[in-house]
C-alpha cells in the first residue's frame with residue numbers, strides 16, 4: 001500500500017481518499033440538514049463556536065480529499081471541475097449549499113406547507129404561511145383588470161389567436177421563409193392592432209362587408225384574365241378601388257344593411273387592466289420603440305445638421321427625464337396642446353410616451369453597435385456603389401444589430417418592468433391591480449402574496465425574453 | 481475621344497491643417513497598369529481613395545471616365561460602381577457567405593437577377609480559385625483566400641478600373657503569391673489597374689509605369705524598366721535601395 005498523504009490526494013489511494021472525503025462531506029451536510037429541518041443540534045456538546053463551524057470544516061476537508069484530477073468517475077470529475085476547483089471555490093460551494101439547506105424549511109413552509117388555498121374568504125387563512133386563497137379569489141382581476149367578466153373571452157380569444165399567429169414562423173415552409181421578416185415587422189403588428197381594436201376594445205366596424213365581398217368576387221373573376229406579370233399590382237390596386245367606388249358612388253342602403261356586422265360592446269381602456277394590459281402595453285411599446293430608436297441612432301450620426309441635432313435633442317431629452325413624469329405629462333399636459341374636440345385615448349398616449357422614452361435608450365444601444373464596426377465596412381460598401389440606405393440595410397445594420405442583441409434585450413426587459421408605472425395615469429396593470437386589491441378592507445394584510453405572485457409572473461416573462469434573445473444571438477453568430 | 485480614363489489635375493487635399501496631397505497631376509490611360517509606391521504616410525492610400533471619392537479633395541479636379549468628382553456629383557454611386565477597390569484589410573462582409581459577398585452589390589446596386597449574379601460570382605470565384613469555398617463565411621477562410629474573395633467581389637461589379645491598396649501587406653508571406661497571381665491574371669486580361677504596393681517583383685512583371693510618392697507629392701513617374709534602372713531623384717534611389 002502506498003503512503004497516504006492527506007495534504008495531496010492522488011490516484012494511488014483513490015478509494016481511501018474517496019470514501020473518507022465523501023463521508024466527511026455527507027456528514028457535514030447531514031448535520032446542517034438535521035439542524036435546519038428538524039431543529040436538532042447533534043453536535044451541541046461541542047463548545048459554541050466550534051459547533052457552529054464544524055460542518056464547514058468537515059465539508060472543507062472532505063472536498064479537499066476528493067479533489068483528484070481525472071479520477072475516471074464522471075460524476076466526481078464533473079463536481080471537481082465545476083464546484084471544487086480549488087480550496088476557495090470549495091469553501092464557497094459549501095457555503096452556498098448550507099445557505100440553501102438552511103433557508104429551505106422556512107420557504108417551504110411559507111409557500112406550501114403552512115399555506116392555504118382552499119375556501120373563498122380570508123377566514124380560511126389562519127396559518128403562518130401564505131394565503132393563496134387571496135390570489136385565487138382575485139385572480140380574475142389580476143389577469144383582466146376591471147374588464148367585465150362576461151366579455152373576457154374576447155381577451156382570451158385575441159391572445160390565443162395572436163400567440164398562434166406569432167408562432168407561424170416555426171411552421172413556414174422554405175418558400176415563405178423570406179417573407180417572414182416582412183410578416184413580423186409589418187403585418188403582424190397590424191393584425192395585433194386590429195384584434196385589440198375590434199375585439200378587446202370593441203371599436204366600430206367601418207368596413208361594409210357586402211361591398212367588400214362584391215369587390216373581392218369581381219376582382220377575382222377579372223383577375224383570371226390579367227397576365228401573371230401584373231397580377232401583384234392588380235390585386236393590390238383593383239379590389240380597393242372597386243370597394244371605394246362601390247361605397248361612395250354606388251350607394252345602396254339595403255345592401256349595406258345585409259352585410260352589416262354589429263361591433264362588440266365597447267369596453268373603454270380605463271377598464272382594461274391586469275396582466276393582459278401588461279402584455280398589450282409591452283407589446284406595442286416594444287414594436288414602436290425599436291424602429292424609432294433605430295432612426296434616432298442613424299440620425300445622430302447623420303451629416304445633416306438638422307437631423308443630427310434633432311436626434312441628439314430627442315435622445316437627450318427622453319433620457320433626461322424620469323419615466324414617471326413623462327407618463328404624468330402625457331396624460332395631463334399633452335391634452336392641453338390638442339384642439340378642443342380632439343381626443344386621444346389615454347392608453348394610446350401612454351404607449352406613445354413609453355415608446356419614445358425607451359426609443360432613446362434603444363438608440364444609444366444601437367449607436368454603440370454602429371460605432372463598433374470598423375470603417376472598412378463602410379468603405380467596402382461604398383466602393384461597391386451602395387448609397388446610404390443600401391449600405392446600412394445590407395451591410396451595416398445586420399452586423400451592428402447582431403452585436404447589440406444583448407443590449408436591446410436589456411432595454412426591452414427594462415421596458416416590461418417599467419410598465420407598472422402607468423398607474424400614475426390611472427391604468428392598472430398587474431402590479432397596479434395588486435396595489436388596489438391590497439387596500440381592499442376585506443383583504444388587508446396580503447400584500448406579500450400579491451407581490452410574490454407578480455414577481456413570479458414577471459420573472460417568467462422576462463426570463464423567456466432573455467432566453468429568446470440568447471437564442472437569437474446564437475442563431476446569428478458568425479465568426480468575425 | 482481620349483482614352484484617358486482617369487485625369488487628376490492640380491489636386492490638393494488637406495486633413496484639417498495637414499496637407500496630405502500636394503499638387504497631384506496624374507493621367508491614366510485605359511488598360512494601363514500603374515504601381516504606386518513610397519514610404520509610409522506619403523499619401524498613397526489617400527490618393528487612390530480620392531479616385532472613388534472615399535476621401536474628398538479640396539482643390540483641383542478629378543475626372544473618372546468622363547465624370548468630374550465634385551461635391552454635387554449626383555450619381556457618385558454610379559461612378560463608384562465602375563471603380564472596384566481592394567483593401568489592405570480585405571473588408572469582406574463577415575455576416576454573409578463568400579457567395580453572398582460577391583452577389584450582394586450586383587443584385588442590389590445593378591439590379592441583376594439573383595441567378596445571373598450567382599453565375600457571375602462563381603465565374604469570378606473560379607478565376608481566383610476559391611469557387612469551392614463559396615458557401616463558407618469570411619471568418620472561416622485564410623487571409624489569402626479572403627483577399628482573393630475581395631478581388632472577386634470587386635470584379636463582380638464588372639468595373640472599368642480596379643484600385644488596390646496594399647492588397648498583400650496584411651498577409652503571411654506564403655499567401656502573398658496566391659493573391660499576386662490573381663492580380664497578374666487580371667492584369668493580363670486587360671484591366672485598368674492602379675496598385676499601391678511594395679511588391680517590386682509584381683511591379684516589374686505587370687506595371688506599365690511606376691509612380692513614387694513622398695510627403696504627399698508625386699516625386700517620380702516613369703516607365704517600369706526606366707524606373708528601376710535609372711531612378712532620377714535621390715529619394716527614389718534611397719527608397720529603392722531600402723526596399724529591394
Ligand SMILES: Nc1ncnc2c1ncn2[C@@H]1O[C@H](COP(=O)(O)OP(=O)(O)OP(=O)(O)O)[C@@H](O)[C@H]1O
Pocket residue numbers: 495500518519520521522523524525526527
Ligand atoms: N482620416 C484622416 N485624418 C487625418 N489624417 C489622416 C487621415 N488619414 C490619413 N491621414 C494622414 O495622412 C497621411 C497620409 O496617409 P495615407 O494613409 O495616405 O499614407 P500611406 O502612404 O497610405 O501610408 P501607408 O503606407 O502607411 O499605408 C498620413 O500622415 C496620415 O497620418
Ligand SMILES: [Mg+2]
Pocket residue numbers: 524525526645646
Ligand atoms: Mg496606406
